[in-house]
Amino acid sequence: MSVKKAGAWWWIIAIFAFIAASFLAEPYALFNPALSRLELNPAFPLHYPLLVAHVLLAAVAQIIGPFQFLNGLRARRPQLHRLLGRIYLLCILLGSISAVAIIIVSLSSFERRAGFAVLAILWLLSAGQAYRAIRQRRIQDHRTWMIRNYAITLVAAMARVMSVFSVLLLLPQRNTTFAGHFDLLLAQAMETGFWIALVLNILFAEWLILSRRKRLDRQQATEAREVA
Ligand code: HEM
Structure with missing residues (x-):
């Protein structure tokens, strides 16, 4: 490729x-x-x-x-x-x-x-x-x-993207859980974003590895059939 x-x-x-x-x-x-x-x-x-x-x-x-x-x-x-x-x-x-x-x-x-x-x-x-x-x-x-x-x-970069989503998710709680302190909300969003990014990136990598393995197995099976 x-x-x-x-x-x-x-x-x-x-x-x-x-x-x-x-x-x-x-x-x-x-x-x-x-x-x-x-x-x-x-x-x-x-x-x-x-x-x-x-x-x-x-x-x-x-x-x-x-x-x-x-x-x-x-x-x-x-x-x-x-x-x-x-x-x-x-x-x-x-x-x-x-x-x-x-x-x-x-x-x-x-x-x-x-x-x-x-x-x-x-x-x-x-x-x-x-x-x-x-x-x-x-x-x-x-x-x-x-x-x-x-x-x-890529977790460092993905964490920033996920932090933005976390801010949006936490915004409705700004006056309750965070008592109007946007800095506390932001800190929480960054921490949550970090862990979401870590889990998502690991899952995505494992999905890529599995799909690659399946593709290679299929190729090998086809080659074996052609030789037989
Ligand atoms: C994947 C392994 C990585 C580890 C373990 C790591 C670790 C750290 C640590 C400990 C800090 C300081 C955080 C603090 O004191 O609050 C930091 C900051 C930073 N890291 Fe990494 N990092 C990693 C990957 C990356 C990557 C790939 C980039 C991409 C350029 C990056 C860019 C930055 C930046 C820009 C900062 C400063 C914080 C900011 O400006 O937002 N890091 N990193």
Whole structure:
């Protein structure tokens, strides 16, 4: 599958990934702490540089990701696939190490930091499994783990979309549960959006993996019938 022959899902995911990564990374790419969307910890001067490193590395991984799933590119330019794969995995390794450091010094709520800690573990574990599989030449397992890993990469972007839905769902309760405090409603919506995105992305990845497996089984059965 080349870019021209890529299916609808590939295009939707690639365009979403590119737009979301640009939107998320833009304030940090200007290297101006005043533009940080997060409150910085004044007792920890490395908070901002770590955040910038994390955001830029994660954005690169998010943009590279979809190209790694193009069969045509992989078959015609295996060297490029390998190079992009190494860059992708390095971004995830350094992106999650910086994320762990940020979690420790962050001024955000415990619930938010705990969510990111779960995400960092899933990010590293799935990348490790994908890397181990390809070193052992288990190509199908490598693909399966890369699908899972990229679904985790996309949680950060998907969480923003789901937070908007959560705000809309919580709005009717603004004067009751939240006693008119829109900031509390927003914080709750962001937390809910994060977990909805994590569950949805994992489910979608497992659905893709299963449909792919079924398609391969059907192909193998047809080939076996033709040979017999
Ligand atoms: C999937 C694994 C990821 C983990 C574990 C992770 C972890 C974190 C953590 C801990 C923070 C700080 C949160 C806080 O202190 O409240 C953060 C912030 C941020 N992350 Fe990630 N992240 C991941 C993926 C991504 C991706 C793929 C992007 C895409 C560009 C991204 C973009 C950002 C941005 C822009 C911020 C700053 C918050 C904001 O401006 O809204 N992250 N991340």
